[in-house]
Amino acid sequence: MISVENGVFKLDTPNTTYLFHIMETGHPVHLYYGPRLAETGDLAAYPTGTNLRMPTFVNYSDAAPRLYMTLPLLETSSWGKGDLRQGAFAGELGPSGEIVFDFTFSDWRIESADTTHTSHLPAARKDHAQTLVLTLSDKPTGVVMELRYTVYEDSDMMVRSCAVINNSREPLTIRSLASLQLDIPETDFEAITFNGGWARERTVTRAPLTVGTFGIASNAGSSSAEHNPLFLLSGRQGCYLFNLLWSGDHRETIEVTPYDTIRVLTGLNPEGFSRLLNPGERFDAPEALMAYTAGDENEASHISHDFISRYITPLAWKNRERPVLLNSWEGMGLDLSEENIIRQAASAKELGVELFVIDDGWFRPGLHAIGSLGDWEPVKNKFPDGMKRTVDAIHDMGMLAGIWVEPECISIDSDLYRAHPEYLVRSPGRDPSPGRDQYLLDYTRDEVVDLIYEKLEKLIAENGFDYVKWDMNRYFSDDHAPNVRGGEFRFRWMLGVYRLLDRFTRRFPDLLLEGCSSGGSRFDPGMLCYANQIWGSDNTDATDRVPIFSGTSCGYPQCCFGAHVSRIPNEITGRVYDYETAFNVNAFGAFGYELDVTKLNETERRMFSDQIAFYKENRALLQFGKFTRVEDGDEVIWTVENEDASKLIAFYLEKRAGVFRHRIHRLVVPSCRSDALYRVTARRQWITAPGMCERRGGPHLSESFERTVPGALLRRNGMALMPVFLGTEYKEDTAFLGDYGSRLFLIEKIA
Numbered sequence: 001m002i003s004v005e006n007g008v009f010k011l012d013t014p015n016t017t018y019l020f021h022i023m024e025t026g027h028p029v030h031l032y033y034g035p036r037l038a039e040t041g042d043l044a045a046y047p048t049g050t051n052l053r054m055p056t057f058v059n060y061s062d063a064a065p066r067l068y069m070t071l072p073l074l075e076t077s078s079w080g081k082g083d084l085r086q087g088a089f090a091g092e093l094g095p096s097g098e099i100v101f102d103f104t105f106s107d108w109r110i111e112s113a114d115t116t117h118t119s120h121l122p123a124a125r126k127d128h129a130q131t132l133v134l135t136l137s138d139k140p141t142g143v144v145m146e147l148r149y150t151v152y153e154d155s156d157m158m159v160r161s162c163a164v165i166n167n168s169r170e171p172l173t174i175r176s177l178a179s180l181q182l183d184i185p186e187t188d189f190e191a192i193t194f195n196g197g198w199a200r201e202r203t204v205t206r207a208p209l210t211v212g213t214f215g216i217a218s219n220a221g222s223s224s225a226e227h228n229p230l231f232l233l234s235g236r237q238g239c240y241l242f243n244l245l246w247s248g249d250h251r252e253t254i255e256v257t258p259y260d261t262i263r264v265l266t267g268l269n270p271e272g273f274s275r276l277l278n279p280g281e282r283f284d285a286p287e288a289l290m291a292y293t294a295g296d297e298n299e300a301s302h303i304s305h306d307f308i309s310r311y312i313t314p315l316a317w318k319n320r321e322r323p324v325l326l327n328s329w330e331g332m333g334l335d336l337s338e339e340n341i342i343r344q345a346a347s348a349k350e351l352g353v354e355l356f357v358i359d360d361g362w363f364r365p366g367l368h369a370i371g372s373l374g375d376w377e378p379v380k381n382k383f384p385d386g387m388k389r390t391v392d393a394i395h396d397m398g399m400l401a402g403i404w405v406e407p408e409c410i411s412i413d414s415d416l417y418r419a420h421p422e423y424l425v426r427s428p429g430r431d432p433s434p435g436r437d438q439y440l441l442d443y444t445r446d447e448v449v450d451l452i453y454e455k456l457e458k459l460i461a462e463n464g465f466d467y468v469k470w471d472m473n474r475y476f477s478d479d480h481a482p483n484v485r486g487g488e489f490r491f492r493w494m495l496g497v498y499r500l501l502d503r504f505t506r507r508f509p510d511l512l513l514e515g516c517s518s519g520g521s522r523f524d525p526g527m528l529c530y531a532n533q534i535w536g537s538d539n540t541d542a543t544d545r546v547p548i549f550s551g552t553s554c555g556y557p558q559c560c561f562g563a564h565v566s567r568i569p570n571e572i573t574g575r576v577y578d579y580e581t582a583f584n585v586n587a588f589g590a591f592g593y594e595l596d597v598t599k600l601n602e603t604e605r606r607m608f609s610d611q612i613a614f615y616k617e618n619r620a621l622l623q624f625g626k627f628t629r630v631e632d633g634d635e636v637i638w639t640v641e642n643e644d645a646s647k648l649i650a651f652y653l654e655k656r657a658g659v660f661r662h663r664i665h666r667l668v669v670p671s672c673r674s675d676a677l678y679r680v681t682a683r684r685q686w687i688t689a690p691g692m693c694e695r696r697g698g699p700h701l702s703e704s705f706e707r708t709v710p711g712a713l714l715r716r717n718g719m720a721l722m723p724v725f726l727g728t729e730y731k732e733d734t735a736f737l738g739d740y741g742s743r744l745f746l747i748e749k750i751a
């Protein structure tokens with residue numbers, strides 16, 4: 001996978017090659033990243049930018065008068081030797097704050113085993129992998145930079161990271177350190193980023209690149225709903241995908257130079273960050289992910305889905321089907337008691353639900369989400385004898401039991417605050433800023449990590465919970481902790497949380513952990529190292545979930561995406577759609593319900609039971625199948641397929657009834673095999689629209705639809721759908737869709 005010859009480093013994944021060499025000056029220069037190369041040929045043939053002549057540029061040195069550091073494609077970069085682009089590293093050394101650094105080759109080695117070098121940072125597993133460690137140093141000062149490249153036998157994803165070791169005699173302040181730098185000699189790309197806010201997380205933004213710097217960043221203290229660290233560069237020559245294993249602030253920049261090159265940097269956000277390294281100390285930046293495919297965005301996301309499932313998320317739930325859950329939040333609010341929970345759980349069990357999740361409220365005496373954060377004791381007025389009896393009752397019904405916690409925050413009105421006001425993060429002399437009436441707990445302190453660990457350990461072990469929803473409902477402010485330098489606060493804080501997550505998940509390796517942050521405000525590969533799934537969004541309106549899921553699926557596998565059917569009309573948007581579309585959308589995720597199931601009418605109960613039965617029957621495919629976005633306009637088509645494309649499920653949705661009436665409705669499924677014959681059947685779902693019910697005397701099952709279809713037709717022209725109701729005839733084979741009408745199609749190979 002990794003070979004090194006005459007200063008040329010060749011890193012091969014199954015389908016790609018990454019190539020760089022060490023120039024005479026000692027700088028690692030990037031040669032190539034693209035489809036796999038059998039032979040490398042002449043190095044002089046690679047467009048590295050080392051042969052352009054410009055009068056305004058600074059010559060690197062007398063010995064290398066023709067080298068202008070702003071032109072070459074470099075593996076790393078710093079300030080002060082003529083590179084005018086944004087650098088991967090910036091620092092200040094010694095009392096005078098020297099800022100010139102120039103890292104050149106010292107050494108290299110290959111690590112083969114899973115020698116995860118930084119247990120305090122989330123890390124991808126490194127089995128079936130080799131890691132190239134390239135050591136560079138700034139010769140006059142002795143400051144060392146380590147570039148790490150991990151290449152896998154069976155994945156086109158590469159893991160990159162970077163460390164700085166202060167081998168000088170002076171203290172070094174790191175101002176910025178990107179985890180990954182990639183310089184490439186082409187610029188014709190669209191940058192695809194995933195942005196939004198609360199209740200509209202990770203929706204797709206496409207920006208054609210032009211000369212200048214395009215960037216996104218999070219200053220929230222969290223990877224944030226505003227800008228996810230995932231991004232893609234998509235162009236005629238293929239697609240690059242990047243991500244970062246970090247759940248705090250991050251910055252991604254794509255700099256298009258006037259010399260037809262691009263520099264990509266991703267890593268910690270330098271704003272609000274600095275790190276003091278005393279002589280002998282080392283600092284590791286988080287790991288970054290990088291993939292290239294000659295294919296399109298779907299191909300890039302397949303690489304990412306596969307990698308996250310095999311090398312990032314905890315192994316105990318790898319390929320293990322996620323239970324259908326009922327979460328108490330939207331249905332019961334904070335009105336929780338043993339009796340209420342058991343009533344809901346019993347009703348949910350009849351529908352086929354497998355996991356009951358007790359959300360916020362079990363530790364707060366009142367009916368508002370205020371107070372008691374940090375205490376993590378069941379409150380007496382709701383659970384006079386604790387929660388064990390409730391959990392046992394759920395278990396006795398044959399269901400799993402889950403609990404909600406928010407371990408990173410503290411309320412002023414809590415026993416924890418009364419005992420330890422110093423644990424609340426505040427900046428000296430200022431009133432701390434509340435977020436949702438709560439404050440940050442000081443995770444830079446080991447005693448806070450230990451204390452919260454003990455409380456959580458007791459809660460889970462004593463009551464026997466099988467699942468935990470780990471929420472975090474505010475962004476950062478008032479960055480300060482005693483004995484921690486201001487610029488180090490957020491980094492050290494996040495490490496404290498990771499330490500807690502690490503210890504907690506080691507203690508309960510079988511527990512299913514679901515991350516959450518006011519919905520999906522912290523959805524990143526760092527969290528996914530500990531949590532197998534993350535709640536997708538507080539926006540449970542199925543029609544709004546479509547763009548949220550389409551965006552999320554560009555980088556994250558569907559089994560990681562918590563997806564629930566909630567009450568209609570929707571609580572946030574007030575929108576009315578039907579429960580079958582709500583199911584069809586959310587079936588592409590870690591599925592559940594979030595509403596008062598005791599209030600369902602008879603038709604809804606039959607409908608939900610049918611949905612759950614269908615989901616369970618097809619769950620392996622829905623959760624772990626290869627996911628593809630086919631259409632994403634007024635019609636939406638998603639598909640999942642098994643390994644040999646002999647079984648697929650397609651989702652078809654029409655956003656606005658009537659818009660397409662004069663078009664041929666068709667289902668295009670590019671993942672079908674051209675040479676195969678398929679049987680396509682539509683899931684029969686309940687039609688409850690009043691006008692249709694009048695025509696048929698009440699709620700009824702949708703049209704029966706079965707076709708035998710050649711794979712080549714499904715791939716190319718698409719299969720004609722059933723006739724859609726046009727206002728006059730409503731026959732046995734007519735489909736009623738309406739606004740946001742949808743169907744699921746089962747596609748099975750028969751020959």
Ligand code: DGJ
Pocket residue numbers: 329359360369404471473516517518519520535537538
């Ligand atoms: C925010 C989450 O996203 C919701 O699902 C719910 O758990 C609330 N917090 C509870 O406070």
